[in-house]
Amino acid sequence: MIQLMYGLHFPPIAELLEWPGILFNGTAFELNKVGLIYLWAMLAPLAIFVLAIRRSALVPKGVQTVAESSVDFVRDNVVMQTIGPDGMRFMPFLLSLFFFIFFANITEVIPFIQFPANSRMAAPAVLAIIVWCVFNAVGIKSQGFFSYFKNTVIPPGVPGALLPLVAVIEFVSTFLVRPFSLAVRLFANMLAGHLLLVTFAVLTTALWTPGPLAAIVWAPFVVLIGLTGFEILVAFLQAFIFTILTAVYIGGALHPEH
Amino acid sequence: MIDLLAQADTAVDGLKAVGAGLGYGLAAIGPGVGIGLVVGNAITAMARQPESAGMVRTTMFLGIAFTEALALIGFVVFILLNFA
Numbered sequence: 001m002i003q004l005m006y007g008l009h010f011p012p013i014a015e016l017l018e019w020p021g022i023l024f025n026g027t028a029f030e031l032n033k034v035g036l037i038y039l040w041a042m043l044a045p046l047a048i049f050v051l052a053i054r055r056s057a058l059v060p061k062g063v064q065t066v067a068e069s070s071v072d073f074v075r076d077n078v079v080m081q082t083i084g085p086d087g088m089r090f091m092p093f094l095l096s097l098f099f100f101i102f103f104a105n106i107t108e109v110i111p112f113i114q115f116p117a118n119s120r121m122a123a124p125a126v127l128a129i130i131v132w133c134v135f136n137a138v139g140i141k142s143q144g145f146f147s148y149f150k151n152t153v154i155p156p157g158v159p160g161a162l163l164p165l166v167a168v169i170e171f172v173s174t175f176l177v178r179p180f181s182l183a184v185r186l187f188a189n190m191l192a193g194h195l196l197l198v199t200f201a202v203l204t205t206a207l208w209t210p211g212p213l214a215a216i217v218w219a220p221f222v223v224l225i226g227l228t229g230f231e232i233l234v235a236f237l238q239a240f241i242f243t244i245l246t247a248v249y250i251g252g253a254l255h256p257e258h
Numbered sequence: 259m260i261d262l263l264a265q266a267d268t269a270v271d272g273l274k275a276v277g278a279g280l281g282y283g284l285a286a287i288g289p290g291v292g293i294g295l296v297v298g299n300a301i302t303a304m305a306r307q308p309e310s311a312g313m314v315r316t317t318m319f320l321g322i323a324f325t326e327a328l329a330l331i332g333f334v335v336f337i338l339l340n341f342a
Contacts, residue, residue, distance in 0.1 A: 012341075013337070013340075013341040014341075076312075077312070077316060081312070081313060081316045082316070181327045181331075184327065184330055184331060184334060185323060185326065185327050185330055187334075188330035188331075188333050188334050189330065191333075191337070192330075192333055237319070240319065241319055241320075241322075241323045244316065244319065244320065244323075245320070245323060248320065
């Protein structure tokens with residue numbers, strides 16, 4: 001077993017994450033695998049909803065069921081639980097976020113693609129910046145600039161002596177840590193999942209030998225199958241968590257604590 | 259992992275590898291305990307009041323997300339130390 005492990009070649013991380021251009025090489029519109037996955041993550045939800053609307057019937061079936069149940073899911077589990085009925089005007093934004101992130105994540109387990117586009121930092125960072133702009137704009141619009149700032153930085157019921165400390169902590173956590181942690185959470189989860197799958201796939205092929213050892217060397221393969229199922233769950237859960245945190249931030253900006 | 263050890267022929271590289279491994283391991287302790295607490299209490303709440311399970315589940319995911327961020331930052335530091 002140990003001798004088999006010496007033959008193991010684990011690919012360097014650049015090989016797993018950096019892809020050469022595929023289309024329009026040398027122009028500003030150069031697309032690599034990551035770019036194509038983002039394109040798919042944009043077009044697939046669009047196709048689902050356009051098809052669902054064109055063939056809409058009173059009793060949904062096929063693609064319309066998918067569209068309607070996902071809208072129901074985001075409405076009941078995200079908007080109603082965190083913002084409330086007046087959050088319905090943020091439904092399109094939250095639903096787009098959910099679908100975009102989910103379709104960019106799920107390519108992690110689709111055979112022959114097997115790369116979660118969100119394991120590159122760029123798109124999670126941009127999404128987090130968009131969310132940051134949206135929840136601050138909502139807060140400023142609904143409360144006014146100074147009272148939004150005051151309500152965010154000074155939580156109610158804090159004793160006077162602690163106020164400077166709490167204000168600094170709240171300022172840092174709301175305006176600086178929130179977008180950072182939102183982006184890092186999505187990015188690191190997908191990167192970790194991808195590395196995990198790669199590790200067990202490499203182990204599976206490297207350990208495979210005919211002979212008496214074949215009785216035990218299939219173990220990484222079983223783990224790989226199990227982890228693939230787990231990563232489907234993670235891809236969905238990360239899209240859900242990103243959406244629900246966005247909704248919580250918007251809800252907090254819309255309804256200040258008293 | 260063997261590759262990693264072979265690369266670390268200088269003391270600095272070795273210390274980097276040790277620091278990265280220890281850093282991630284230490285960063286995972288707190289969030290591990292934290293996520294256990296969050297999920298355990300959420301299960302207790304759901305078992306007591308099954309009708310509030312939906313709300314509890316949403317809040318549980320929020321709690322997990324906040325707790326997990328610390329472990330993930332540890333993982334990012336690990337990646338940066340080893341590969342950047």
